[in-house]
Amino acid sequence: MLEVRGLSKHFGGVRAVDGIDFSIRPGEVFGLIGPNGSGKSTTVNLVCGLYQPTAGEILFEGKDIAPVPTHRRLSLGLARTFQNIRLFANLTVWENLWMAENAPSHRAETRFLKRWIGGRSDARERITKALEFSGLAHRADDLAGSLAFGEQRRLELARALAAKPRLLLLDEPAAGMNAEEIAQLDERIRALQQQGYTILLIEHHMELVMAVTDRVCVLNFGRKIAEGTPAEVQADPAVREAYLGTAQ
Protein backbone atom coordinates (compact mmCIF):
# COMPACT_ATOMS: atom_id res chain seq x y z
CA MET A 1 0.00 0.00 0.00
CA LEU A 2 2.58 2.50 1.17
CA GLU A 3 6.26 1.79 0.94
CA VAL A 4 8.94 4.10 2.26
CA ARG A 5 12.53 3.46 1.18
CA GLY A 6 15.57 5.22 2.59
CA LEU A 7 13.48 8.28 3.35
CA SER A 8 15.46 11.27 4.67
CA LYS A 9 14.63 14.85 5.45
CA HIS A 10 17.32 17.23 6.63
CA PHE A 11 16.60 20.73 7.85
CA GLY A 12 19.96 22.46 7.53
CA GLY A 13 22.21 20.23 9.63
CA VAL A 14 19.35 18.58 11.49
CA ARG A 15 18.53 15.08 10.30
CA ALA A 16 14.88 15.00 11.25
CA VAL A 17 14.32 11.80 9.32
CA ASP A 18 17.41 9.82 8.45
CA GLY A 19 17.02 6.93 6.02
CA ILE A 20 13.96 5.10 7.30
CA ASP A 21 12.21 2.19 5.58
CA PHE A 22 8.84 0.68 6.29
CA SER A 23 5.94 -0.65 4.33
CA ILE A 24 2.27 -0.75 5.12
CA ARG A 25 0.10 -3.60 3.85
CA PRO A 26 -3.42 -3.04 2.59
CA GLY A 27 -6.01 -3.21 5.34
CA GLU A 28 -3.69 -2.96 8.32
CA VAL A 29 -3.38 -0.42 11.07
CA PHE A 30 0.27 0.54 11.17
CA GLY A 31 1.63 2.40 14.16
CA LEU A 32 4.48 4.90 14.00
CA ILE A 33 5.78 5.71 17.45
CA GLY A 34 8.81 7.22 19.08
CA PRO A 35 9.81 9.80 21.67
CA ASN A 36 9.30 13.52 20.99
CA GLY A 37 11.43 14.77 18.12
CA SER A 38 12.03 11.31 16.72
CA GLY A 39 10.74 12.29 13.26
CA LYS A 40 7.18 10.92 13.28
CA SER A 41 5.42 14.11 12.23
CA THR A 42 8.10 14.88 9.67
CA THR A 43 7.48 11.45 8.15
CA VAL A 44 3.75 12.14 7.86
CA ASN A 45 4.45 15.55 6.34
CA LEU A 46 6.70 13.88 3.80
CA VAL A 47 4.08 11.29 2.91
CA CYS A 48 1.30 13.84 2.46
CA GLY A 49 3.54 16.16 0.48
CA LEU A 50 3.99 19.14 2.78
CA TYR A 51 7.76 18.52 2.68
CA GLN A 52 9.89 17.27 -0.17
CA PRO A 53 12.26 14.47 0.91
CA THR A 54 16.00 15.13 0.93
CA ALA A 55 16.54 11.54 -0.20
CA GLY A 56 14.61 8.31 -0.56
CA GLU A 57 11.33 7.32 -2.15
CA ILE A 58 7.71 7.09 -1.12
CA LEU A 59 5.72 4.55 -3.12
CA PHE A 60 1.95 4.60 -2.87
CA GLU A 61 0.36 1.54 -4.44
CA GLY A 62 3.62 0.93 -6.26
CA LYS A 63 4.00 4.43 -7.72
CA ASP A 64 6.56 7.01 -6.65
CA ILE A 65 4.51 9.98 -5.43
CA ALA A 66 7.37 12.47 -5.15
CA PRO A 67 6.26 14.39 -8.28
CA VAL A 68 2.60 14.50 -7.20
CA PRO A 69 1.83 17.99 -5.85
CA THR A 70 0.34 18.26 -2.38
CA HIS A 71 -3.16 19.16 -3.53
CA ARG A 72 -3.35 16.08 -5.76
CA ARG A 73 -2.48 13.59 -3.05
CA LEU A 74 -6.01 13.53 -1.72
CA SER A 75 -7.31 12.34 -5.05
CA LEU A 76 -4.62 9.65 -5.05
CA GLY A 77 -6.32 8.29 -1.95
CA LEU A 78 -4.22 9.84 0.81
CA ALA A 79 -5.95 11.79 3.56
CA ARG A 80 -4.78 12.92 6.97
CA THR A 81 -5.71 14.54 10.22
CA PHE A 82 -3.51 16.96 12.12
CA GLN A 83 -2.05 16.83 15.57
CA ASN A 84 -2.89 20.50 16.08
CA ILE A 85 -6.39 20.70 14.65
CA ARG A 86 -6.62 22.48 11.31
CA LEU A 87 -10.28 22.92 10.52
CA PHE A 88 -11.75 25.70 8.42
CA ALA A 89 -12.97 27.46 11.54
CA ASN A 90 -15.22 30.01 9.84
CA LEU A 91 -16.97 27.45 7.68
CA THR A 92 -19.76 25.32 9.09
CA VAL A 93 -19.29 21.66 9.98
CA TRP A 94 -21.23 20.73 6.85
CA GLU A 95 -19.12 23.00 4.65
CA ASN A 96 -15.88 21.60 6.07
CA LEU A 97 -16.89 18.18 4.82
CA TRP A 98 -18.16 19.59 1.55
CA MET A 99 -14.74 21.08 0.83
CA ALA A 100 -13.04 17.73 1.17
CA GLU A 101 -15.49 15.30 -0.35
CA ASN A 102 -15.51 14.52 -4.04
CA ALA A 103 -11.98 15.75 -4.49
CA PRO A 104 -10.92 16.28 -8.09
CA SER A 105 -10.13 13.17 -10.05
CA HIS A 106 -8.13 13.45 -13.26
CA ARG A 107 -11.39 14.01 -15.07
CA ALA A 108 -12.06 17.03 -12.89
CA GLU A 109 -11.29 19.59 -15.58
CA THR A 110 -14.36 18.62 -17.55
CA ARG A 111 -16.51 18.85 -14.46
CA PHE A 112 -15.05 22.14 -13.28
CA LEU A 113 -18.34 24.03 -13.26
CA LYS A 114 -20.25 21.25 -11.57
CA ARG A 115 -17.60 20.89 -8.92
CA TRP A 116 -16.93 24.53 -8.17
CA ILE A 117 -20.11 26.40 -9.01
CA GLY A 118 -22.65 23.61 -8.57
CA GLY A 119 -24.91 23.56 -5.53
CA ARG A 120 -24.79 21.39 -2.47
CA SER A 121 -27.65 19.09 -3.27
CA ASP A 122 -25.72 16.21 -4.86
CA ALA A 123 -23.39 15.98 -1.88
CA ARG A 124 -26.11 16.14 0.74
CA GLU A 125 -26.68 12.44 1.26
CA ARG A 126 -23.01 11.44 1.48
CA ILE A 127 -22.20 14.21 3.91
CA THR A 128 -25.18 13.44 6.10
CA LYS A 129 -23.92 9.86 6.39
CA ALA A 130 -20.41 11.00 7.28
CA LEU A 131 -21.83 13.30 9.95
CA GLU A 132 -23.81 10.48 11.46
CA PHE A 133 -20.75 8.21 11.62
CA SER A 134 -18.90 10.93 13.52
CA GLY A 135 -21.82 11.77 15.80
CA LEU A 136 -21.90 15.35 14.53
CA ALA A 137 -25.23 15.38 12.70
CA HIS A 138 -26.78 17.78 15.21
CA ARG A 139 -23.95 20.30 14.72
CA ALA A 140 -24.06 20.36 10.90
CA ASP A 141 -24.84 24.07 10.62
CA ASP A 142 -22.59 25.32 13.42
CA LEU A 143 -19.27 26.96 12.67
CA ALA A 144 -16.42 24.48 13.02
CA GLY A 145 -14.60 26.93 15.28
CA SER A 146 -17.44 26.82 17.80
CA LEU A 147 -17.23 23.06 18.41
CA ALA A 148 -15.85 21.53 21.57
CA PHE A 149 -12.35 20.07 21.36
CA GLY A 150 -13.45 16.45 21.07
CA GLU A 151 -15.99 17.36 18.41
CA GLN A 152 -13.33 19.21 16.44
CA ARG A 153 -11.15 16.10 16.46
CA ARG A 154 -14.08 14.02 15.23
CA LEU A 155 -14.79 16.56 12.50
CA GLU A 156 -11.17 16.39 11.36
CA LEU A 157 -11.48 12.66 11.05
CA ALA A 158 -14.79 13.00 9.23
CA ARG A 159 -13.22 15.51 6.84
CA ALA A 160 -10.37 13.13 6.08
CA LEU A 161 -12.88 10.33 5.46
CA ALA A 162 -15.11 12.49 3.27
CA ALA A 163 -12.66 12.14 0.42
CA LYS A 164 -12.90 8.32 0.56
CA PRO A 165 -9.16 7.79 0.96
CA ARG A 166 -7.53 4.38 0.80
CA LEU A 167 -4.78 5.32 3.23
CA LEU A 168 -5.64 7.41 6.27
CA LEU A 169 -2.86 9.19 8.18
CA LEU A 170 -3.84 9.92 11.77
CA ASP A 171 -1.39 12.29 13.45
CA GLU A 172 -1.79 11.92 17.21
CA PRO A 173 -5.57 11.66 17.18
CA ALA A 174 -5.69 10.99 20.93
CA ALA A 175 -3.77 14.14 21.90
CA GLY A 176 -5.72 16.01 24.55
CA MET A 177 -8.46 13.40 24.82
CA ASN A 178 -9.77 11.95 28.06
CA ALA A 179 -10.03 8.20 28.74
CA GLU A 180 -13.62 7.95 27.56
CA GLU A 181 -12.88 9.75 24.30
CA ILE A 182 -9.86 7.53 23.75
CA ALA A 183 -12.05 4.46 24.17
CA GLN A 184 -14.40 5.87 21.51
CA LEU A 185 -11.43 6.57 19.25
CA ASP A 186 -10.25 2.98 19.74
CA GLU A 187 -13.66 1.71 18.58
CA ARG A 188 -13.73 4.11 15.67
CA ILE A 189 -10.30 3.05 14.41
CA ARG A 190 -11.34 -0.62 14.57
CA ALA A 191 -14.57 0.21 12.73
CA LEU A 192 -12.59 1.99 10.01
CA GLN A 193 -10.27 -0.98 9.62
CA GLN A 194 -13.29 -3.22 9.21
CA GLN A 195 -14.64 -0.91 6.52
CA GLY A 196 -11.42 -1.55 4.62
CA TYR A 197 -9.34 1.53 5.37
CA THR A 198 -5.60 1.22 5.73
CA ILE A 199 -4.39 3.41 8.56
CA LEU A 200 -1.07 4.93 9.52
CA LEU A 201 -1.39 5.89 13.18
CA ILE A 202 1.08 8.21 14.83
CA GLU A 203 0.46 8.24 18.53
CA HIS A 204 1.99 8.89 21.91
CA HIS A 205 -0.67 7.08 23.85
CA MET A 206 0.90 3.63 24.12
CA GLU A 207 -2.17 1.77 25.34
CA LEU A 208 -4.09 2.86 22.27
CA VAL A 209 -1.23 1.97 19.93
CA MET A 210 -0.76 -1.45 21.48
CA ALA A 211 -4.51 -2.13 21.37
CA VAL A 212 -5.37 -1.18 17.79
CA THR A 213 -2.28 -1.61 15.63
CA ASP A 214 -1.26 -4.71 13.71
CA ARG A 215 2.36 -3.67 13.37
CA VAL A 216 4.43 -0.88 14.82
CA CYS A 217 7.53 0.97 13.64
CA VAL A 218 9.58 2.74 16.31
CA LEU A 219 11.65 5.81 15.47
CA ASN A 220 14.33 7.50 17.53
CA PHE A 221 16.42 10.49 16.41
CA GLY A 222 15.12 10.08 12.87
CA ARG A 223 16.11 6.43 12.54
CA LYS A 224 14.10 3.26 12.74
CA ILE A 225 15.08 1.26 15.79
CA ALA A 226 12.47 -1.49 15.71
CA GLU A 227 9.55 -2.87 13.78
CA GLY A 228 7.12 -5.67 14.48
CA THR A 229 3.91 -6.58 16.23
CA PRO A 230 3.06 -4.54 19.32
CA ALA A 231 4.21 -7.42 21.54
CA GLU A 232 7.55 -7.79 19.76
CA VAL A 233 8.22 -4.10 19.88
CA GLN A 234 7.41 -3.86 23.57
CA ALA A 235 9.92 -6.60 24.31
CA ASP A 236 12.68 -5.00 22.23
CA PRO A 237 15.57 -3.76 24.40
CA ALA A 238 16.40 -0.85 22.03
CA VAL A 239 12.82 0.40 22.33
CA ARG A 240 12.90 0.09 26.11
CA GLU A 241 16.07 2.13 26.17
CA ALA A 242 14.67 4.85 23.92
CA TYR A 243 11.59 5.13 26.08
CA LEU A 244 13.33 4.72 29.43
CA GLY A 245 11.76 7.14 31.85
CA THR A 246 8.89 7.96 29.48
CA ALA A 247 7.55 4.48 28.86
CA GLN A 248 4.21 3.54 30.28
Added chain:
Amino acid sequence: MGFVDYVQAIIDGLLFGTTYSLIGIGFTLVFGVMQKINMSYAAGSLAGAYCGLVGPQLMGLPPWSVFPLSIAASGVIGYLIYLTCFRFIPLASPLATLMSTVGMLLLLDEIIVHSTAGMPQNYPAIYDGDPIEIGDFMLRADLVGVFLVCVVAMAVLLALLYRTRLGMATRAVAQQPVAAQLCGMRLQAVNGLTFVIAGLLGGVAGAMIGASVGMLSPLIAGPITVKGLIVTVIGGLGSIPGAIVAGLMVGAAENLFQALRNVTERDIYVMLLLFVFLVVRPGGLFSGRGHD
Protein backbone atom coordinates in the same frame (compact mmCIF):
# COMPACT_ATOMS: atom_id res chain seq x y z
CA MET B 1 -28.02 75.43 1.25
CA GLY B 2 -30.74 74.07 3.45
CA PHE B 3 -31.49 70.84 5.16
CA VAL B 4 -33.03 69.36 2.01
CA ASP B 5 -29.82 69.94 0.09
CA TYR B 6 -27.74 68.15 2.69
CA VAL B 7 -30.05 65.15 2.68
CA GLN B 8 -29.91 65.22 -1.11
CA ALA B 9 -26.11 65.23 -0.94
CA ILE B 10 -26.14 62.24 1.35
CA ILE B 11 -28.51 60.35 -0.97
CA ASP B 12 -26.30 61.00 -4.00
CA GLY B 13 -23.28 60.02 -1.94
CA LEU B 14 -24.86 56.74 -0.86
CA LEU B 15 -25.70 55.86 -4.45
CA PHE B 16 -22.17 56.61 -5.64
CA GLY B 17 -20.67 55.04 -2.49
CA THR B 18 -21.45 51.57 -3.83
CA THR B 19 -18.50 51.98 -6.21
CA TYR B 20 -16.25 52.61 -3.20
CA SER B 21 -17.76 49.54 -1.56
CA LEU B 22 -16.73 47.43 -4.55
CA ILE B 23 -13.19 48.79 -4.50
CA GLY B 24 -13.03 48.16 -0.75
CA ILE B 25 -14.27 44.58 -1.25
CA GLY B 26 -11.58 44.04 -3.86
CA PHE B 27 -8.82 45.14 -1.49
CA THR B 28 -10.31 43.02 1.27
CA LEU B 29 -10.74 39.87 -0.87
CA VAL B 30 -7.10 39.86 -1.88
CA PHE B 31 -6.02 40.62 1.65
CA GLY B 32 -8.20 37.74 2.82
CA VAL B 33 -6.33 35.09 0.84
CA MET B 34 -2.85 36.61 0.54
CA GLN B 35 -2.60 38.70 3.73
CA LYS B 36 -1.21 41.39 1.44
CA ILE B 37 -2.44 44.72 0.14
CA ASN B 38 -2.60 45.03 -3.63
CA MET B 39 -1.78 48.72 -4.07
CA SER B 40 -2.34 48.58 -7.82
CA TYR B 41 -5.91 47.31 -7.45
CA ALA B 42 -7.78 50.58 -8.05
CA ALA B 43 -5.43 51.54 -10.88
CA GLY B 44 -6.02 48.12 -12.43
CA SER B 45 -9.77 48.64 -12.18
CA LEU B 46 -9.48 52.02 -13.84
CA ALA B 47 -7.20 50.57 -16.51
CA GLY B 48 -9.91 47.98 -17.15
CA ALA B 49 -12.47 50.75 -17.60
CA TYR B 50 -10.10 52.44 -20.06
CA CYS B 51 -9.72 49.17 -21.98
CA GLY B 52 -13.51 49.07 -22.30
CA LEU B 53 -13.36 52.31 -24.30
CA VAL B 54 -11.46 50.48 -27.02
CA GLY B 55 -14.78 48.88 -28.07
CA PRO B 56 -16.75 51.98 -29.07
CA GLN B 57 -13.77 54.24 -29.88
CA LEU B 58 -11.63 51.94 -32.02
CA MET B 59 -13.78 48.96 -32.98
CA GLY B 60 -17.03 50.74 -33.74
CA LEU B 61 -19.08 48.79 -31.21
CA PRO B 62 -22.19 50.37 -29.64
CA PRO B 63 -21.60 52.57 -26.55
CA TRP B 64 -23.05 50.05 -24.08
CA SER B 65 -20.30 47.57 -25.01
CA VAL B 66 -17.90 49.56 -22.79
CA PHE B 67 -19.40 48.02 -19.68
CA PRO B 68 -18.90 44.30 -20.35
CA LEU B 69 -15.55 45.03 -22.01
CA SER B 70 -14.37 47.04 -18.99
CA ILE B 71 -15.35 44.29 -16.59
CA ALA B 72 -13.70 41.54 -18.63
CA ALA B 73 -10.52 43.57 -19.18
CA SER B 74 -10.27 44.31 -15.49
CA GLY B 75 -10.54 40.61 -14.67
CA VAL B 76 -7.66 39.91 -17.04
CA ILE B 77 -5.62 42.76 -15.55
CA GLY B 78 -6.34 41.33 -12.09
CA TYR B 79 -4.78 38.03 -13.13
CA LEU B 80 -1.80 39.78 -14.72
CA ILE B 81 -1.24 41.69 -11.49
CA TYR B 82 -1.27 38.38 -9.62
CA LEU B 83 1.29 36.91 -12.01
CA THR B 84 3.62 39.90 -12.05
CA CYS B 85 3.31 41.18 -8.49
CA PHE B 86 2.57 38.13 -6.34
CA ARG B 87 3.07 34.76 -7.98
CA PHE B 88 6.86 34.84 -8.15
CA ILE B 89 7.54 37.36 -5.39
CA PRO B 90 8.66 36.02 -2.01
CA LEU B 91 5.58 36.48 0.17
CA ALA B 92 7.52 36.17 3.41
CA SER B 93 8.94 39.64 2.93
CA PRO B 94 6.40 42.20 4.13
CA LEU B 95 7.66 44.89 1.75
CA ALA B 96 8.19 42.92 -1.46
CA THR B 97 4.60 42.83 -2.73
CA LEU B 98 3.99 46.37 -1.49
CA MET B 99 6.85 47.55 -3.72
CA SER B 100 5.82 45.40 -6.66
CA THR B 101 2.21 46.58 -6.53
CA VAL B 102 3.11 50.25 -6.05
CA GLY B 103 5.37 49.82 -9.08
CA MET B 104 2.43 48.33 -10.97
CA LEU B 105 0.22 51.25 -9.88
CA LEU B 106 2.73 53.72 -11.36
CA LEU B 107 3.16 51.62 -14.50
CA LEU B 108 -0.59 51.39 -15.14
CA ASP B 109 -0.94 55.12 -14.57
CA GLU B 110 1.86 55.82 -17.04
CA ILE B 111 0.33 53.50 -19.64
CA ILE B 112 -3.00 55.30 -19.29
CA VAL B 113 -1.39 58.73 -19.57
CA HIS B 114 0.66 57.79 -22.61
CA SER B 115 -2.06 55.99 -24.49
CA THR B 116 -4.56 58.84 -24.06
CA ALA B 117 -2.02 61.66 -24.21
CA GLY B 118 -3.29 62.58 -20.76
CA MET B 119 -6.63 63.75 -22.14
CA PRO B 120 -9.78 62.82 -20.21
CA GLN B 121 -11.95 60.36 -22.14
CA ASN B 122 -15.73 60.58 -22.29
CA TYR B 123 -17.51 57.63 -20.73
CA PRO B 124 -21.14 56.75 -21.44
CA ALA B 125 -23.73 56.88 -18.66
CA ILE B 126 -25.29 53.61 -17.60
CA TYR B 127 -28.78 55.03 -18.04
CA ASP B 128 -29.90 58.29 -19.59
CA GLY B 129 -33.25 59.05 -18.06
CA ASP B 130 -35.05 61.85 -16.24
CA PRO B 131 -34.36 62.17 -12.54
CA ILE B 132 -36.85 60.41 -10.31
CA GLU B 133 -38.54 62.87 -7.96
CA ILE B 134 -39.58 61.74 -4.51
CA GLY B 135 -41.07 64.64 -2.57
CA ASP B 136 -38.39 67.30 -2.24
CA PHE B 137 -35.67 64.92 -3.25
CA MET B 138 -34.38 63.89 -6.59
CA LEU B 139 -32.68 60.64 -7.57
CA ARG B 140 -30.31 61.04 -10.49
CA ALA B 141 -31.32 58.27 -12.87
CA ASP B 142 -27.75 57.50 -13.90
CA LEU B 143 -26.69 57.20 -10.26
CA VAL B 144 -29.62 54.88 -9.57
CA GLY B 145 -28.35 52.75 -12.46
CA VAL B 146 -24.83 52.77 -11.00
CA PHE B 147 -26.25 51.81 -7.62
CA LEU B 148 -28.25 48.91 -9.04
CA VAL B 149 -25.35 47.55 -11.06
CA CYS B 150 -23.06 47.67 -8.02
CA VAL B 151 -25.64 46.01 -5.78
CA VAL B 152 -26.08 43.21 -8.31
CA ALA B 153 -22.29 42.77 -8.47
CA MET B 154 -22.15 42.50 -4.67
CA ALA B 155 -25.03 40.02 -4.58
CA VAL B 156 -23.32 37.83 -7.18
CA LEU B 157 -20.08 37.98 -5.22
CA LEU B 158 -21.73 37.06 -1.93
CA ALA B 159 -23.57 34.16 -3.57
CA LEU B 160 -20.28 33.00 -5.05
CA LEU B 161 -18.42 33.27 -1.76
CA TYR B 162 -21.02 31.76 0.52
CA ARG B 163 -22.97 29.37 -1.71
CA THR B 164 -20.45 27.73 -4.02
CA ARG B 165 -17.49 25.50 -3.38
CA LEU B 166 -15.31 27.96 -5.26
CA GLY B 167 -16.11 30.69 -2.75
CA MET B 168 -15.67 28.31 0.16
CA ALA B 169 -12.28 27.37 -1.25
CA THR B 170 -11.13 30.99 -1.15
CA ARG B 171 -12.30 31.24 2.46
CA ALA B 172 -10.76 27.87 3.34
CA VAL B 173 -7.41 28.86 1.84
CA ALA B 174 -7.49 32.11 3.79
CA GLN B 175 -8.07 30.28 7.06
CA GLN B 176 -6.03 27.10 6.68
CA PRO B 177 -3.69 27.03 3.69
CA VAL B 178 -2.08 23.75 4.75
CA ALA B 179 -5.30 21.83 5.33
CA ALA B 180 -6.82 23.38 2.21
CA GLN B 181 -4.04 21.93 0.07
CA LEU B 182 -4.56 18.52 1.60
CA CYS B 183 -8.26 18.85 0.84
CA GLY B 184 -7.35 19.07 -2.81
CA MET B 185 -7.20 22.83 -3.33
CA ARG B 186 -4.31 24.29 -5.27
CA LEU B 187 -3.16 27.44 -3.51
CA GLN B 188 -1.91 29.21 -6.65
CA ALA B 189 -5.14 28.45 -8.50
CA VAL B 190 -7.33 29.75 -5.69
CA ASN B 191 -5.13 32.82 -5.24
CA GLY B 192 -5.15 33.56 -8.97
CA LEU B 193 -8.91 33.12 -9.13
CA THR B 194 -9.34 35.52 -6.23
CA PHE B 195 -7.44 38.17 -8.18
CA VAL B 196 -9.66 37.56 -11.20
CA ILE B 197 -12.83 37.85 -9.11
CA ALA B 198 -11.52 40.98 -7.39
CA GLY B 199 -10.55 42.30 -10.83
CA LEU B 200 -14.04 41.71 -12.23
CA LEU B 201 -15.53 43.59 -9.28
CA GLY B 202 -13.01 46.37 -9.83
CA GLY B 203 -14.05 46.47 -13.48
CA VAL B 204 -17.65 47.05 -12.41
CA ALA B 205 -16.47 49.77 -10.01
CA GLY B 206 -14.21 51.42 -12.61
CA ALA B 207 -16.92 51.37 -15.26
CA MET B 208 -19.50 52.76 -12.84
CA ILE B 209 -17.17 55.52 -11.69
CA GLY B 210 -16.64 56.44 -15.32
CA ALA B 211 -20.37 56.27 -15.95
CA SER B 212 -21.31 58.53 -13.07
CA VAL B 213 -18.52 61.07 -13.59
CA GLY B 214 -19.09 60.99 -17.35
CA MET B 215 -15.41 60.64 -18.13
CA LEU B 216 -12.20 58.88 -17.16
CA SER B 217 -9.02 60.71 -16.36
CA PRO B 218 -5.66 59.40 -15.18
CA LEU B 219 -6.05 61.74 -12.22
CA ILE B 220 -8.77 59.49 -10.79
CA ALA B 221 -6.44 56.57 -10.00
CA GLY B 222 -4.76 58.15 -6.96
CA PRO B 223 -7.89 59.31 -5.13
CA ILE B 224 -9.73 56.04 -5.83
CA THR B 225 -6.81 54.05 -4.43
CA VAL B 226 -6.84 56.18 -1.30
CA LYS B 227 -10.65 55.97 -0.92
CA GLY B 228 -10.55 52.23 -1.40
CA LEU B 229 -7.92 51.87 1.31
CA ILE B 230 -9.90 54.16 3.63
CA VAL B 231 -12.99 52.02 3.05
CA THR B 232 -11.00 48.88 3.77
CA VAL B 233 -9.60 50.28 7.01
CA ILE B 234 -12.94 51.65 8.21
CA GLY B 235 -14.73 48.43 7.31
CA GLY B 236 -12.07 46.24 8.88
CA LEU B 237 -9.43 44.46 6.81
CA GLY B 238 -10.81 41.17 5.57
CA SER B 239 -14.47 42.00 6.24
CA ILE B 240 -16.76 42.12 3.21
CA PRO B 241 -19.86 43.44 5.04
CA GLY B 242 -17.53 46.04 6.58
CA ALA B 243 -16.32 47.14 3.16
CA ILE B 244 -19.90 47.47 1.90
CA VAL B 245 -21.05 49.61 4.84
CA ALA B 246 -17.84 51.64 4.90
CA GLY B 247 -18.08 52.33 1.16
CA LEU B 248 -21.57 53.76 1.58
CA MET B 249 -20.41 55.77 4.58
CA VAL B 250 -17.42 57.25 2.79
CA GLY B 251 -19.55 58.05 -0.26
CA ALA B 252 -22.18 59.79 1.85
CA ALA B 253 -19.68 61.61 4.06
CA GLU B 254 -17.68 62.80 1.08
CA ASN B 255 -20.74 64.31 -0.60
CA LEU B 256 -21.96 65.84 2.63
CA PHE B 257 -18.57 67.45 3.28
CA GLN B 258 -18.62 68.72 -0.27
CA ALA B 259 -22.05 70.30 0.26
CA LEU B 260 -21.07 71.74 3.66
CA ARG B 261 -17.68 73.10 2.57
CA ASN B 262 -16.60 72.64 -1.03
CA VAL B 263 -15.02 70.16 -3.40
CA THR B 264 -11.43 71.22 -2.69
CA GLU B 265 -11.79 70.66 1.05
CA ARG B 266 -13.86 67.50 1.12
CA ASP B 267 -10.97 65.04 1.00
CA ILE B 268 -9.43 66.62 4.09
CA TYR B 269 -12.56 65.67 6.01
CA VAL B 270 -12.60 62.17 4.57
CA MET B 271 -9.03 61.81 5.81
CA LEU B 272 -10.13 63.11 9.21
CA LEU B 273 -12.85 60.45 9.24
CA LEU B 274 -10.15 57.86 8.64
CA PHE B 275 -8.12 59.39 11.46
CA VAL B 276 -11.10 59.20 13.83
CA PHE B 277 -11.58 55.53 12.99
CA LEU B 278 -7.91 54.69 13.41
CA VAL B 279 -7.98 56.25 16.87
CA VAL B 280 -11.41 55.15 18.09
CA ARG B 281 -11.89 51.85 16.29
CA PRO B 282 -8.64 50.71 14.69
CA GLY B 283 -10.00 47.23 13.92
CA GLY B 284 -12.71 48.72 11.73
CA LEU B 285 -16.50 48.52 11.91
CA PHE B 286 -16.48 44.75 11.72
CA SER B 287 -13.57 42.73 12.92
CA GLY B 288 -12.05 40.82 10.02
CA ARG B 289 -12.59 37.22 9.04
CA GLY B 290 -10.55 34.89 11.21
CA HIS B 291 -7.08 34.03 10.00
CA ASP B 292 -4.73 31.48 11.34
